Amino acid sequence: MTEQGVHIQDLVMRYGEEVVLNVASLDLGAHEKYAIIGPNGAGKTTLLRILAGTLKQSEGTVDIPSGWTVGYLPQHPFVFNMSVFRNVEMAVQDAGLSRSEREKRVNEALEIVGMLDLVSARGTELSGGQAQRVTLARVFAQHHDLLLLDEPTSAMDIKGTIIVEDALKRYLDQYQATLVVCTHAPSQAQRVSNKIIVLEEGRIAEQGPTVDVLQNPQSEMVQEFLSYWRL
Numbered sequence: 254m255t256e257q258g259v260h261i262q263d264l265v266m267r268y269g270e271e272v273v274l275n276v277a278s279l280d281l282g283a284h285e286k287y288a289i290i291g292p293n294g295a296g297k298t299t300l301l302r303i304l305a306g307t308l309k310q311s312e313g314t315v316d317i318p319s320g321w322t323v324g325y326l327p328q329h330p331f332v333f334n335m336s337v338f339r340n341v342e343m344a345v346q347d348a349g350l351s352r353s354e355r356e357k358r359v360n361e362a363l364e365i366v367g368m369l370d371l372v373s374a375r376g377t378e379l380s381g382g383q384a385q386r387v388t389l390a391r392v393f394a395q396h397h398d399l400l401l402l403d404e405p406t407s408a409m410d411i412k413g414t415i416i417v418e419d420a421l422k423r424y425l426d427q428y429q430a431t432l433v434v435c436t437h438a439p440s441q442a443q444r445v446s447n448k449i450i451v452l453e454e455g456r457i458a459e460q461g462p463t464v465d466v467l468q469n470p471q472s473e474m475v476q477e478f479l480s481y482w483r484l
């Protein structure tokens with residue numbers, strides 16, 4: 254029997270009269286890696302926030318298997334005016350860990366995002382890409398079943414992007430986690446996902462194995478969207 258994953262049914266999100274998300278049915282299988290792509294305003298963040306529980310949908314249901322823990326990286330990184338170490342440690346403050354275990358977790362998470370050398374720097378004095386890495390280290394310091402990452406490398410240079418993507422792959426393998434990542438870059442979807450969902454104006458325009466959709470998009474909209482993508 255396949256392990257149960259996330260099930261979305263008749264999902265609608267409205268702001269006033271405007272429908273920004275309308276997903277009749279969507280299943281996200283356990284241990285799969287999903288990328289959500291689509292133009293600005295397509296509804297990627299809205300869908301991710303509903304999955305994360307930080308936004309309540311207007312209609313429909315989102316079922317996440319009971320017992321799954323969820324890690325969420327918002328689109329805009331946030332850091333506090335305290336050391337990089339403390340910024341990450343706060344994520345594992347209530348995890349029931351000993352102090353040394355906590356320190357180990359924080360240092361490991363900072364190492365995998367390439368930020369260990371800035372462990373004592375103040376959060377508010379970081380560059381945009383560094384702040385994004387610290388925000389991501391908070392997610393990596395915890396061991397989640399479902400990772401929801403919204404444009405996790407949008408502020409990073411290509412080297413930082415590859416470091417983080419490799420760390421992500423190791424994390425997913427190690428904890429057998431399920432991934433949903435929003436990205437503007439089809440190239441990132443190609444590197445980190447095995448399934449892709451293309452959103453357009455709040456609806457699923459196309460979905461399927463990442464290689465199939467990227468190499469052989471069926472709908473005109475997705476063909477046009479991908480035509481701007483050049484490696």
Ligand SMILES: Nc1ncnc2c1ncn2[C@@H]1O[C@H](COP(=O)(O)OP(=O)(O)OP(=O)(O)O)[C@@H](O)[C@H]1O
Nearest residue numbers: 268273291292293294295296297298299300328437
């Ligand atoms: N708080 C809000 N009030 C009204 N409309 C909103 C609100 N938040 C989002 N929207 C609208 O919902 C739509 C989807 O926004 P969303 O942020 O999900 O898009 P996105 O696909 O993540 O875009 P981007 O690629 O720019 O991150 C947009 O048209 C946006 O203007």
Ligand SMILES: [Mg+2]
Nearest residue numbers: 297298299328
């Ligand atoms: Mg967004």
